Amino acid sequence: MAGGSGERFWPESRLACPKQLLPIVGDKAMLTQTIDRLEGLVPAEDVFVITNAEQRDAVLEVCPELDPAKVIGEPVGRDTAAAVALATILVKRENPHASFAMLPADAVIHDAPGLRSTLEAAFAAAEADPVLATIGITAAFPATGYGYMQQGDKFGDFAGRDVFKVKRFVEKPDLDTAQSYLDSGDYFWNAGMFVWSVASIVAELEKNTPSLWSALQAIDAGLAAGAAIDPLLAAHYPNLEKISVDYAIIEKAANVVMLESGFDWDDVGEWPAIARHYPADEAGNVVRGQAHLQNSSDNIVFSRDEGHLVALLGVKDLIVVETGDATLVCHKDRAQEIKGLVHAIGAKGALQRLM
């Protein structure tokens, strides 16, 4: 799933080039890293990417190893339930007995072997039993920006890993609640990673989102009749219910199981998060690109243009992002307002191209 709009990483990210297509952390696009991490588990030619139509060319550019026929551009965004349903019919057409993983394209995971072994166990569970397997991320801090899942009884042993039932899913908590989750030890972050068989997810789609699923059946029928996918998506997608797979299915399904991650994970949701992935200098500054800092501390500087020098003097707790056509200077505490800033800039017509 590579459909994000990237406003929170403006000006580095743009509508046409969001976070997943950029090396926000690391040297390759986040999507490319996501696919690379699966090496040995899922061959690149088996990977489907569901992105939005405007980003489809850029996806193929950063991931030339993908099969172009498997890079699907949604004409409009309809949240993750629609993407799951679309993926399901596409995989089902390849092999109705397959199992597949749904993975967000923009998370940072350094421990790729840890991810693969966890996914391998999830596949083993999903192939042995009609379950929806998800991965619970060990909470590193009392995050208020993520959903959580509460671990239940043990479900079984698969590929040498314990698999547990999920007692319940909870939405983004307040800080006190998040702290109590962290203290309890049996709450995990929901990273939106799922593994299931075609049969298992089809059963849930039929039961929980019948109108969405019937529209996808129409797309499937069109593909079977030899129609191209883009006109089919254009005809049906705008009418689909816009709902997340968590709301539509995961929180309702009785057969959800989880594996503890055992690997690092960070969704790097906004600029301050990148500081978790780069070493800071003695004054706490994290710098990517050509910069000179003097009497400055705890800043994040991100400059893509090699010919451009960013100089900071006597400043603290700033995010400074420099691209060829835009500069952002933002207090770290205001990073969550960048999305609103981008909308405000967009409202000024002349600046539309900078979005």
Added chain:
Amino acid sequence: MAGGSGERFWPESRLACPKQLLPIVGDKAMLTQTIDRLEGLVPAEDVFVITNAEQRDAVLEVCPELDPAKVIGEPVGRDTAAAVALATILVKRENPHASFAMLPADAVIHDAPGLRSTLEAAFAAAEADPVLATIGITAAFPATGYGYMQQGDKFGDFAGRDVFKVKRFVEKPDLDTAQSYLDSGDYFWNAGMFVWSVASIVAELEKNTPSLWSALQAIDAGLAAGAAIDPLLAAHYPNLEKISVDYAIIEKAANVVMLESGFDWDDVGEWPAIARHYPADEAGNVVRGQAHLQNSSDNIVFSRDEGHLVALLGVKDLIVVETGDATLVCHKDRAQEIKGLVHAIGAKGALQRLM
């Protein structure tokens, strides 16, 4: 006198393009504005510009009305006494009976008629009596960055203006002293503007800086013999004493008189000073160029590139300067450290071209 190096306005100014060649305040280069202000008093074809050799072409570019033969590039900077001596031999060669004004090229003066009438009275004094006339700027605040002159007894009346003796010159004071100067009402800022006859300044140069003056006499002799000026300057300039005209002459001479300015003056010595010349928005931000500010106050934003957007979010008291190849983000209280920043950047060889 247009020889400054412009470090304090980095990155807008560079060694090869310092403040006086840029429209730091207003729409024309500071030098061009300085010459324009003299319209009706000193024809452009009578203006000599003493700059450094590297900036000579740029001077002619921003001031095409100048006589190229009167735009002199010093091979090395030797402070203002050398520039005064050089100007003296050049003017003397045109007309040994002339009077002339020495003016810095980079001050902001909005009241051009006020300047002209003051200079006119200064010329009248310098032509009537063998005095060195200077202009005392009415202090607007207890500045610690300027030298001061104390007004003495009345010397006379010239072109309808009172002219006073100068009791003494004092160097940059501390804040308490500056405040006492401001309270006293008889201390004025020394803006480094002088008017004198060739005969008067020659007499002082001979008396106070004999070795400097004799080197300039050698240059004069070379010019009289038909030699080009650049090789003569290259031969003699590096050996000249590096001293300001204030130290070398003005503070020693017995015949210095002053006129009260009666016009506004600002040397705009560093970025925060430009805020005095542009209207601020409701939040106290002064913006030149394309910028979007949100939840931000009391900032100065200066962006030369029309295709570039500078966005500020949740920040206060910053100077943000954006050029095609460099960005400065500096706390207002640290503006006086920009010069040191530029030297530190220059010490990193790879960044030399950004100086």
